[in-house]
Amino acid sequence: MPTQEYLKTERAQEWREALRKTMRNKERTDIPRVKMPEVDPEIRSHTYDEVNKGLSVEQALNESHRCLDCVDPTCITGCPVEINIPKFIKNIERSEFLEAAKALKETSALPAVCGRVCPQEKQCESQCFYTLKLNKPAVAIGHLERFAADFERESGNISIPDIAPANNIKIAVVGSGPAGLAFAGDAAKMGYDVTVFEALHDLGGVLRYGIPEFRLPNEIVDVEINGLKKMGVKFETNCIIGKTISQENLKADGFKGIFVGSGAGLPNFMNIPGENLIGVMSCNEYLTRVNLMQAADPDSDTPVHIGKKVAVIGGGNTAMDGVRTARRLGAEKAMIVYRRSEEEMPARIEEIKHAKEEGIEFLTLHNPLRYEGDEKGRVQRMLLQRMELGEPDASERRRPVAIEGDTVWVDVDEVIVSVGVSPNPLIPSSFSGLEVTKWGTIVVNQDTMQTADETIFAGGDIVRGGATVILAMGDGRKAAKAMDEYMRGQKSEGQ
Amino acid sequence: MNKIVSKENLSEKVVKFEIEAPLIAKSRRAGHFVIVRVGKKGERIPYTIASSNPEKGTITLVIQNVGKSSQKVCQLEVGDYVTDMVGPLGKATHIEKFGTVICAGGGVGVAPIFPIIEAMKKAGNRVISIIAARTKDLVILEDEIRKLSDEVIIMTDDGSYGKKGLITQGIEEVIQREKVDLCVTIGPAIMMKFVSELTKKYDVPTLASLNTIMVDGTGMCGACRVTVGGKTKFVCVDGPEFDAHQVDFDEMLMRLRAYS
Ligand SMILES: Cc1cc2nc3c(=O)[nH]c(=O)nc-3n(C[C@H](O)[C@H](O)[C@H](O)COP(=O)(O)OP(=O)(O)OC[C@H]3O[C@@H](n4cnc5c(N)ncnc54)[C@H](O)[C@@H]3O)c2cc1C
Ligand code: FES
Numbered sequence: 001m002p003t004q005e006y007l008k009t010e011r012a013q014e015w016r017e018a019l020r021k022t023m024r025n026k027e028r029t030d031i032p033r034v035k036m037p038e039v040d041p042e043i044r045s046h047t048y049d050e051v052n053k054g055l056s057v058e059q060a061l062n063e064s065h066r067c068l069d070c071v072d073p074t075c076i077t078g079c080p081v082e083i084n085i086p087k088f089i090k091n092i093e094r095s096e097f098l099e100a101a102k103a104l105k106e107t108s109a110l111p112a113v114c115g116r117v118c119p120q121e122k123q124c125e126s127q128c129f130y131t132l133k134l135n136k137p138a139v140a141i142g143h144l145e146r147f148a149a150d151f152e153r154e155s156g157n158i159s160i161p162d163i164a165p166a167n168n169i170k171i172a173v174v175g176s177g178p179a180g181l182a183f184a185g186d187a188a189k190m191g192y193d194v195t196v197f198e199a200l201h202d203l204g205g206v207l208r209y210g211i212p213e214f215r216l217p218n219e220i221v222d223v224e225i226n227g228l229k230k231m232g233v234k235f236e237t238n239c240i241i242g243k244t245i246s247q248e249n250l251k252a253d254g255f256k257g258i259f260v261g262s263g264a265g266l267p268n269f270m271n272i273p274g275e276n277l278i279g280v281m282s283c284n285e286y287l288t289r290v291n292l293m294q295a296a297d298p299d300s301d302t303p304v305h306i307g308k309k310v311a312v313i314g315g316g317n318t319a320m321d322g323v324r325t326a327r328r329l330g331a332e333k334a335m336i337v338y339r340r341s342e343e344e345m346p347a348r349i350e351e352i353k354h355a356k357e358e359g360i361e362f363l364t365l366h367n368p369l370r371y372e373g374d375e376k377g378r379v380q381r382m383l384l385q386r387m388e389l390g391e392p393d394a395s396e397r398r399r400p401v402a403i404e405g406d407t408v409w410v411d412v413d414e415v416i417v418s419v420g421v422s423p424n425p426l427i428p429s430s431f432s433g434l435e436v437t438k439w440g441t442i443v444v445n446q447d448t449m450q451t452a453d454e455t456i457f458a459g460g461d462i463v464r465g466g467a468t469v470i471l472a473m474g475d476g477r478k479a480a481k482a483m484d485e486y487m488r489g490q491k492s493e494g495q
Numbered sequence: 496m497n498k499i500v501s502k503e504n505l506s507e508k509v510v511k512f513e514i515e516a517p518l519i520a521k522s523r524r525a526g527h528f529v530i531v532r533v534g535k536k537g538e539r540i541p542y543t544i545a546s547s548n549p550e551k552g553t554i555t556l557v558i559q560n561v562g563k564s565s566q567k568v569c570q571l572e573v574g575d576y577v578t579d580m581v582g583p584l585g586k587a588t589h590i591e592k593f594g595t596v597i598c599a600g601g602g603v604g605v606a607p608i609f610p611i612i613e614a615m616k617k618a619g620n621r622v623i624s625i626i627a628a629r630t631k632d633l634v635i636l637e638d639e640i641r642k643l644s645d646e647v648i649i650m651t652d653d654g655s656y657g658k659k660g661l662i663t664q665g666i667e668e669v670i671q672r673e674k675v676d677l678c679v680t681i682g683p684a685i686m687m688k689f690v691s692e693l694t695k696k697y698d699v700p701t702l703a704s705l706n707t708i709m710v711d712g713t714g715m716c717g718a719c720r721v722t723v724g725g726k727t728k729f730v731c732v733d734g735p736e737f738d739a740h741q742v743d744f745d746e747m748l749m750r751l752r753a754y755s
Contacts, residue, residue: 200711200713265714265715285717301534301563425732
């Protein structure tokens with residue numbers, strides 16, 4: 001985490017001083033916020049190509065001039081991993097794009113990913129001087145982050161971090177999602193002998209099987225993983241810790257520490273009548289079929305329903321990914337059914353905007369009561385309850401209340417249930433020595449991510465119960481640092 | 496990548512494979528299954544582990560050549576590799592000394608019931624194995640099952656071998672003859688439904704091992720869900736075995752037709 005001192009010294013560097021003087025603040029704030037170039041909605045609702053095309057060099061340079069390099073960069077406080085935002089943006093302004101990427105990597109393990117999937121409007125950009133004081137659109141921090149990370153990748157000059165001499169201490173990582181990958185990268189840098197175990201046949205966790213390619217191309221994830229491989233991280237796919245290899249056997253194999261980043265893989269259902277009809281499925285199932293198993297490819301052996309009238313239940317990023325995927329697979333009518341109003345939707349604003357442009361219908365303040373099928377058991381229609389907003393609840397969002405007697409039948413031939421996930425039970429149920437909450441999350445010390453077993457650390461959705469890529473990544477990094485301190489302590493005790 | 500070390504045709508449509516998988520061979524128990532994928536475009540398909548050899552580091556799968564994906568597996572030869580294999584998955588069968596146990600396997604269910612026969616016998620049960628097939632040529636693993644069972648009853652639909660009739664007739668005969676403490680049944684869903692209805696009538700506790708559609712096999716998608724005792728369960732993690740008398744077989748039969 002950057003200290004105030006460090007931020008000040010960095011800001012006081014000659015080149016930054018000089019740069020600030022090249023343009024008056026008034027001129028900077030007069031520049032309108034850049035618009036991300038996008039594939040036309042009509043075209044993109046039929047292809048899997050990435051929707052956002054990325055900023056051109058010119059656009060990025062222009063946008064970088066908007067950043068005032070504030071004395072007190074409040075944006076950093078909005079970032080869960082406290083990226084030195086002005087430093088990377090000012091490097092873009094002086095055309096040192098590779099330096100910008102380096103600045104991102106000081107604290108973020110996966111900038112190309114986060115630049116694409118972070119909810120910036122709730123994080124850094126919500127704390128930008130433009131948002132807080134000028135009432136103007138924030139500096140497009142997310143777009144610039146993506147620009148710098150993509151520039152580095154496309155230049156072929158990806159910097160491989162310095163690696164400390166091998167200490168021959170074996171560490172196991174459970175799960176290859178953002179938490180596991182971030183942990184693995186940092187632990188490898190510190191000289192540990194790291195092996196990542198993944199249950200599925202492909203790496204990346206949600207980044208691979210969940211988030212679709214039109215938002216996060218597989219290539220981006222591959223580059224990150226290849227980078228880790230170059231750093232000496234080993235990967236074992238098709239290996240379930242707790243099943244294929246037990247906790248005891250990991251120890252017997254010489255693993256001195258374990259990081260658990262096993263995610264929140266268990267899909268929730270609503271337990272309403274008709275939910276087991278054919279054509280009703282979890283969003284995880286739908287996205288796994290399409291993303292991991294490439295079910296939409298005619299050569300793939302895995303089937304997927306191609307619905308014409310598709311309802312996706314929920315208002316999160318997962319729901320948006322589901323409904324936009326259904327659209328791309330040929331749904332004529334693709335709807336979001338959400339029990340609160342659009343304002344309360346947890347999805348990123350950009351996803352909601354993109355979904356609307358692609359012709360997705362929003363049935364907000366509606367909640368499914370039951371589904372009915374035809375004689376073959378295929379879902380045919382759903383009964384929705386109309387809702388209104390009441391008092392705020394524990395989540396500080398206004399609580400949806402049913403409007404007595406106000407229901408409506410809607411025809412559907414596919415329903416995708418996206419009402420949240422629960423922590424993956426594989427590790428909590430097969431490991432001993434962990435403390436587990438009644439929700440199934442693993443209890444850790446918030447500062448160190450250490451569990452009740454001091455050799456085991458955990459982070460990401462298995463600890464938070466469903467969060468974000470950046471928080472998972474931040475946890476992984478925090479855990480790597482704390483595990484290193486723990487291991488050093490053990491070593492000096494042993495001497 | 497897991498290498499195939501031996502292959503044997505048990506019948507025209509059934510192939511037995513021995514495949515290298517040292518870690519799975521070491522940790523598997525009766526009732527566990529694996530997910531197998533052949534080729535980069537291949538489906539993830541569940542198969543019960545029929546037996547394993549931890550010293551040699553291999554497991555045995557018996558695969559019925561039905562449908563596109565199992566055909567892909569059956570075309571593999573000794574020395575070939577399966578692209579992906581993960582396991583052991585599911586909960587192991589609860590094995591103890593119950594007394595007299597009927598193990599009723601039909602069609603596709605004969606291979607997966609084999610390890611249960613073996614484990615039940617080892618635990619000191621009197622094991623009566625009832626195996627059913629359409630016709631004589633489709634009766635598999637008979638010798639192996641005879642070695643481990645106290646009694647074997649073979650039923651064929653056409654009467655070309657053993658007794659003529661359905662598996663339920665064989666089971667009913669035994670239940671009427673003597674006290675049965677547990678019945679374990681594996682086979683097509685429709686068969687398990689009828690077995691379950693029969694043993695319910697006689698109040699014989701019954702376990703059915705369900706073979707639903709699966710994708711990941713690790714509890715991540717819910718494709719495998721069934722209703723047991725009015726509650727939704729995921730077969731891949733909560734099962735594959737459930738109290739047959741609580742299973743909603745009609746819903747399961749319906750869901751099995753999802754992609755046909
Ligand atoms: C469709 C979808 C869209 C999303 N969109 C966004 C977004 O736009 N922005 C955002 O910030 N967040 C988003 N999220 C949330 C974000 O993806 C998660 O918070 C994040 O991926 C959690 O990371 P993780 O490393 O904890 O777990 P995961 O990414 O879930 O990875 C866990 C991995 O561990 C493996 N595993 C589990 N148990 C074992 C075991 N016993 N042995 C071996 N391997 C095991 C799993 O197979 C999985 O690959 C989205 C989530 C989904 C599902
Ligand atoms: S197969 Fe996906 S949850 Fe069981």
